[in-house]
Amino acid sequence: MIVILKPGAPEQDVRALCGQFQAQGLSIHESTGEHTRLLGLIGDTSRVDVDSVLASPIVEAVRRVSEPYKKANRKFHPADTVVEVAGRKIGGGHFAVMAGPCSVESEAQIVEVARGVQAAGAAFLRGGAFKPRTSPYSFQGMRAEGLALLRRARAATGLPIVTEIMNTEHIPLFSDVDMIQVGARNMQNFELLKELGRLKTPILLKRGLSSTIEEFLMSAEYIMSEGNENVILCERGIRTFEPSTRNTLDISAVPMLKSKTHLPVIVDPSHAAGIAWMVEPLALAAVAAGADGLMIEVHNDPAHAKSDGAQSLTPAQFAGVMDKVRKSVEFFRGL
Ligand code: PEP
Numbered sequence: 001m002i003v004i005l006k007p008g009a010p011e012q013d014v015r016a017l018c019g020q021f022q023a024q025g026l027s028i029h030e031s032t033g034e035h036t037r038l039l040g041l042i043g044d045t046s047r048v049d050v051d052s053v054l055a056s057p058i059v060e061a062v063r064r065v066s067e068p069y070k071k072a073n074r075k076f077h078p079a080d081t082v083v084e085v086a087g088r089k090i091g092g093g094h095f096a097v098m099a100g101p102c103s104v105e106s107e108a109q110i111v112e113v114a115r116g117v118q119a120a121g122a123a124f125l126r127g128g129a130f131k132p133r134t135s136p137y138s139f140q141g142m143r144a145e146g147l148a149l150l151r152r153a154r155a156a157t158g159l160p161i162v163t164e165i166m167n168t169e170h171i172p173l174f175s176d177v178d179m180i181q182v183g184a185r186n187m188q189n190f191e192l193l194k195e196l197g198r199l200k201t202p203i204l205l206k207r208g209l210s211s212t213i214e215e216f217l218m219s220a221e222y223i224m225s226e227g228n229e230n231v232i233l234c235e236r237g238i239r240t241f242e243p244s245t246r247n248t249l250d251i252s253a254v255p256m257l258k259s260k261t262h263l264p265v266i267v268d269p270s271h272a273a274g275i276a277w278m279v280e281p282l283a284l285a286a287v288a289a290g291a292d293g294l295m296i297e298v299h300n301d302p303a304h305a306k307s308d309g310a311q312s313l314t315p316a317q318f319a320g321v322m323d324k325v326r327k328s329v330e331f332f333r334g335l
C-alpha cells in the first residue's frame with residue numbers, strides 16, 4: 001500500500017502516522033521526490049482501513065498495490081481448490097452441474113425434476129425453499145416444508161441438495177443441506193456470511209446484482225476468514241443498461257476470477273439471461289471461458305412454474321444442453 005503525503009506535512013505528524021502503521025506490524029519504506037513524499041507500507045495491509053488513513057489531514061491519497069483479500073487470493077494459494085460434497089468434486093479440473101427448479105413446489109414436482117436432471121447427468125439438485133422475491137406478493141417459497149421435500153428428493157435419487165439461505169436464524173434448519181447457497185441479494189449480508197463461515201458446509205456464493213469482482217471476492221473472504229474455506233463462486237449476470245435480457249452475463253468474470261482466486265467458479269446462465277432458449281449458448285460460453293460448473297433451472301412444467309418459468313428448461317431440454325456441455329468440456333480439456 002502506498003500513502004501519498006500532502007506537501008509540507010509536519011514531520012512530527014508524519015512520524016506519528018508511521019508509528020500507527022508500525023504498531024499494526026507493518027514496515028515502512030519512505031521515499032521523497034521533488035514534489036511528493038510517499039510511504040510504502042510493507043507487510044499484511046489487508047487490515048488497514050483505507051478510509052481512516054485518508055482521514056488524516058497529512059494524507060493526500062492512498063493506493064492499494066495488493067488485493068485486500070488473502071484467503072481467497074491465488075497468490076497465496078496457487079493450486080485450484082477442489083470442493084468435495086458427498087463424493088462429488090468441483091474445481092481443479094472437476095466439472096459439475098447443479099440443476100433443478102427455481103422453487104420447490106410439491107413432492108411430485110421436486111422428485112420428478114430430480115430424477116430428470118439426474119438422468120441427464122446433473123451432480124447436484126438445486127431448488128429454492130426460501131425465495132428472495134422482488135415483490136412481497138409473489139410466491140415466497142415453501143420454506144421449511146420445501147427443505148423437507150428436498151430431503152425426500154435426495155433420498156429418492158441420491159443427489160446432494162443445494163438450496164438458498166436468507167437469514168442467520170434459519171441456519172439450524174440447514175444442518176443437513178449439502179451445499180448452502182447465498183443468493184445475489186445477500187452477497188453483502190456480512191453477518192450471514194460470517195455465520196456461514198463458522199460452518200463446515202460448502203457455500204455457493206452468488207455474485208451480487210451490481211457487485212464488482214473485488215467486492216465478490218471480499219464476500220468470499222468473509223466466509224473463509226471465519227474458517228470455512230469451502231466456497232464456490234457463481235457468476236449469475238449483473239445489471240447493465242441492456243433490457244433485452246434479465247441481466248448481462250459477465251463472461252469475462254470467469255477468467256478474471258480464476259486468475260485472482262483458487263476457488264471454483266461456476267456460471268448460472270438461467271438467471272443471467274432470464275430466457276430459456278438462451279441458457280444453452282450461455283452455458284457453452286461458460287464452459288469455453290473456463291467455468292468449473294453450471295447452475296441451471298429445470299422445471300417439469302415451466303409454463304406453470306411458481307417462479308422463473310420463462311428461464312426454466314424442461315428435463316428433456318436440459319438433457320440436450322447437457323449433451324453439448326459434456327462434449328464442450330471434453331473439447332476444451334483437449335486443447
Ligand atoms: C436462485 O438461484 O434461485 C436465485 C434467486 O438466484 P440469484 O440470487 O442469482 O438471483
Ligand code: MN
Nearest residue numbers: 102297307308
Ligand atoms: Mn430462480
